[in-house]
Amino acid sequence: MPFEQRLHPVSLLFALARSLRAFALPGLIVVATRGCSGRSSGPFSAPGGWEFWLMILLIPSIIAALARYLSFRLCYEETELIVRSGIIFRNERHIPYARVQNIEAVQNVAHRALGVTDVRIETGSGSEPEATISVLPFGAFEDMRRRVFAGRTAASAAADVEAIDASAPATRTLLRLSTRELLLCGFLENRGVVVVGAAYGVLWELGLVGWFWNLVGGNNLFDEGPIEQFLKSVAAGRRPAASQILSIIAGIGVLMVLIRLVSMVWALLRLYDFHLTRTGEDLRTRFGLITRIAVTIPQRRIQTVTIRQTPLYKWLGRASVRVETAGGRKGPETSPANERAVIAPVIRTEDVPALMTDLLPGFELANLPWEPIDQRAFRRAIKPRLFVAATITIGLGVPLGWWTLYLLPFTLAWATVAARIFVTHVRWTLTDDVVGIRTGWLWQRLTVARRSRIQAVTKHESPFDRRTGMARVRVDTAGATDFSHRVDVPYLARDTAMQLYARLLRA
């Protein structure tokens, strides 16, 4: 039963706004720098009319938007979604329902006012979404979600028809974050530095940094302010006054509190009204105050689940949980795309096991058989750490003077403690369904990968491994980023490693 879906007419408006924005930002910077640097006679101060040239530049993008709007068709076939676009250069993309990893809806304020949404369809290929559709009526997104995932169940499991009734699956709320929890989440995540850094970058671009410091420090923060005086007296070998030290400590303290506050506000804006629900076998999150994001992750698409706790999280009895799917996520951890992998930004520790069972069917967090690594691991782990600590400490002596050698005992002791903590807290586990690793003592992370989702298994033996009869086993899954906590078990006795490797392949 083919059914066609077109773009919403306002998609023309959004396309226009996008190209305007692309031109407006450089234009704004030009205006701002001209305003700051006075009447210069540079190339940018050419007589007015650049608005006119801007309009000419817009014409191709208007034509492109019009062509896209007129030609775009979404077609729901039995087993696949067909995306057609283009008038002259026609493009037809077939996306089998069975390959869809997740569907995302992103709505900013304008989208919501008009009742439309951007939709991204992700499959396992590469780091880009398979299809980005701007914009569809919101109802059409709901419709797509229903059709794609209903089609998927029909295509993948025609046998057990009674399993999921696609027309009316029951929806269950797994997690809902109140304003209080969101503020707590911002406090714990402490992403304020990122926001402050970004804001500073914008000020720098606009040439307003000097103005900003004038506003904050009354023009003398650096010229003859406390920091300058402090540095001067230290450089001159004088002992700085107690009041100076106190004011600097107070300044740093205020800054840290400020950053936490910014982080809390940021979390509130970003994750406002956070919902995690489960409909049939799909997990859905919805969040955001200004930009509203809806993500659908089919449960069986989940590759790995990571639970993270820092000392502050532990003290407040919280944890954060994120999942990885094969829908490519190659950016840094703080990129907006990665936010969407967070399935529970903050959750009470006692609620984690129940959530895990919803993420991985039949999974019981409490009953995992955790295994330690080899007993001789400490003797292995300490050597590279001692080496690095000694090299850095002695290396610092070259520019700073040989007094740094007095620090050597402390850095070596620190390396020893770090090695001890590392090896005593690494645990790995293997059950019929999952393979997992747990690392860290105070900063603890636990990752489990579904065995049915393992992409490749590797056994590594370095020369040091071979001398001590050890090996390392790594499990490769899809969708991990450079910052991901990976299932990578070091310092295993060779026999144990061989067994683990062989058992992983028998999945």
Next chain:
Amino acid sequence: VSEPDRIPDRVNDGVERRLDPRVIPLQQLTGQIASAVIAFGSIAGTLILWVEGAPLWLLLPLWLFLNGLLTWHSQRWPAIAYRHSSYRVDDAGIEISEGVYWRTVTNVPFIRVQHTDVSQGPLERRFGLGTLVIYTAGTDHAKVTLAGLEHGTALRIREHLLPRETSDAV
């Protein structure tokens, strides 16, 4: 480890196999070309150092020693690496062992293979060899390369690795 000249039509028999021995002269040739390029390139660098005042009695032996070492290494290493490389194909997947000092065994299950390439460069064509490249949805092993197979063998393994349509391979 069985020798590669006795490969039957069925490659998925779970027997561990060496690469094609012609990979040794191929890599030696590649190494010779690379060391010749480096030798000529470093002549320029040595001349600059000489003009800058570095003593010739130091520069010349150093140049000879480093380039000699490189050439010697490029001639000896392929045979050593060959002894430590093997592969095994069975019904479940393909296993590739490599590395002389840092040894790695990588196993990719068939059902996880997204697509495969068999490529053949100009030098490889002269030696009748090919390179099998396996793509998965994984992160570290998104691309698994097995170089130094007889071209026909690479094609036969590829036949076995073709993705099955029943799943999405991730």
